[in-house]
Amino acid sequence: MAFTEPLRRSEDFGPGDYEWLHLLVGDWQLVSDLGFADLVLSFPVDYIPAAGSGNGRGMPAPGSAFEVLAHVRPLTGPTVFHQDLVGELLPAELSGPLRAAWVARRPDTLRAGAGRGEGARQVTAVPLVRNGRTLAVLTVHTRRRAGEGATRQELVYRETADLLLRMANEGLWPDFSAPTGSRRGAPRVGDGAIRLDADDRVVYVSPNADSSLRRLGIDGELVGERLMDLVPPALGAGSVPDETLAPVLTGRMPWRTEVSGSRASISFRSVPLKDRSSRFGALLLCRDVTELRRRDLDLVSQEATVREIHHRVKNNLQTVSALLRLQARRMTTPEARHGLEQAMRRVATIALVHETLSQSFTQNVDFDELIERQFRLAAEVAAPEQSVRTRMIGEFGELPARLATPLALVINELVTNAVEHGLGRRPGTVTLGARRTPGTEDGGPRLEVVVSDDGAGMGRPAVEESGAAAFRQAGPGEGLGMQIVRTLVASELDGTIRWAPREGGGTEVTVSVRLEEP
Structure with a gap:
């Protein structure tokens, strides 16, 4: 059952709402890693639809508990909840603040001690609003407040997470045009992160991102520079950058691209940061995928080799079958001729399987296509x-x-x-x-x-x-x-x-x- 099932039971929400929530949950690991926080998506157990709420918008009933629909933990730090919360109810003391955030459609921060779990010190309620309607509430559970002995990296990461949560509150993130799924080599926060300002200039580079760019051949201070001025020259004079490179490196579009230099291949992903009136920067994630691409190339080479082997085996078997046919024609006794013809037919059957495998990209055979022709041919040859x-x-x-x-x-x-x-x-x-x-x-x-x-x-x-x-x-x-x-x-x-x-x-x-x- 889909986690959006509670929404599907109400006429207040449509397919676009479900898909947007699925898109968010498919990409919210990004926010969890940036904020070093557990994210919990919940929906009221007792929901009053818009027709009965009196103000044209659906809302939780007074005192309604909130059921957890989805839960994600950070990969960049310790988790707040060691047990999965899906299907459970959030603590009763959160029901009132969550309902207030739902109705107000604005984020609300609950100070230390308001959440459940081991060491939870802060809970932030973020209503997810789309087309003027709250769809669900996202709660952010962190172990400590930002700024308590935080490093520069932690401050930048948490600030970026807050911006993405504000965009989620306004229905601006995630974007339907953004690529989805954990495609092989897709960069994550821990692989490397770069913050850009509104002028596309670098304001922060994580250590892993700096290492990836240096392997690409980009040395020197990066802060204050534009990546579009640095990356294409590092690829070499003969390289032709992909058309998606500029929109990604400037943070203009929520796309992915990949570049390959003489020493490394780097995958980039852009997440524009904006509000309803302007764009104020972007987050770039990058990952060194050199080894992944080398393995992919080896796999392609191995698959081509296997197909070539099947092709040669097929050719050899067809040669054997032709030799048996020639020999059968020289036989003077019907029994000998019949025996060689049967052997020829069996060899031809095996050759047909290898011919099918030589044209396939997997080691599986569409047996219906193969046997249909062989079935009719066997009946014709037999009589x-x-x-x-x-x-x-x-x-x-x-x-x-x-x-x-x-x-x-x-x-x-x-x-x-x-x-x-x-x-x-x-x-x-x-x-x-x-x-x-x-x-x-x-x-x-x-x-x-x-x-x-x-x-x-x-x-x-x-x-x-x-x-x-x-x-x-x-x-x-x-x-x-x-x-x-x-x-x-x-x-x-x-x-x-x-x-x-x-x-x-x-x-x-x-x-x-x-x-x-x-």
């Missing part, structure tokens, strides 16, 4: 002069490569067996079905594959085999194909296989395969 219809039911979905190859071989053999022995020389239909079953207490999810025909039938009771029993010697009327099927099902697929008469005539073969937990 080129016979009228055999094929039908597919259900979906296999994506399967890992370790299952795709043996399963494709199993289906190929079962379809061939259904055409050659099930239908004989008569026309008929071969059906391939797939069904996934969810996990149970006895085991994980499974894939059931059914190959059936409407031929003469097996003429004997159902037979089910799995495990060591599947490695028996071939029985009467069984050839190499059935031995391959039993062996692959038991060893490679860790599954079971069952032969049974089909209702309405014919044979039905069911293969059950164990799948990995999602």
